[in-house]
Amino acid sequence: SQQGEEDPQALSIQEGENATMNCSYKTSINNLQWYRQNSGRGLVHLILIRSNEREKHSGRLRVTLDTSKKSSSLLITASRAADTASYFCATDTSGSRLTFGEGTQLTVNP
């Protein structure tokens, strides 16, 4: 079963705009991670935020975590065509697995 649910399922924006993706989950977590996937193959880790953290930044990425609402958001600023990919949130609830959502398909138009 999927722990995380991403919203929206698909997002299309113009280069230079910001992209925001949201993730909601059901049970308490140890940490939450965001991954990117191109063309349905290998996933690339983007950022990890622990349950006691509220916000993290990495380059053009900003992640927030609200454990009271069981939700997280990923913001990509000044998007580029190369950011076009699927983005997944994954939660660590048990220390033995990451549970992924169904992803947001981001398209950045040049």
Place this chain on the structure above:
Amino acid sequence: GAGVSQTPSNKVTEKGKYVELRCDPISGHTALYWYRQSLGQGPEFLIYFQGTGAADDSGLPNDRFFAVRPEGSVSTLKIQRTERGDSAVYLCASSRYGTATEAFFGQGTRLTVV
């Protein structure tokens, strides 16, 4: 190698046949995971190894699926009596210390059962 390596990258097999999928994790990573991903879905957990032992195999769908990691490095996912519903991309990942640290994924094996 520098990353997680999975072989083969593509595998086509006939229904009922046996297949083995191989994963070479990043050297020194004690944790290894197998996931399965169907088209348009997120990765679905199958099994987690910590060292040589399967610490969590609760994601394996049935007894046709089995995985080993005999020396704590390379892992093999074995599927017996394949069914068309087994068609998916099988992803392997490794991490240094488990789920508290980032996981590095291989490019996956696309399995097609015809």
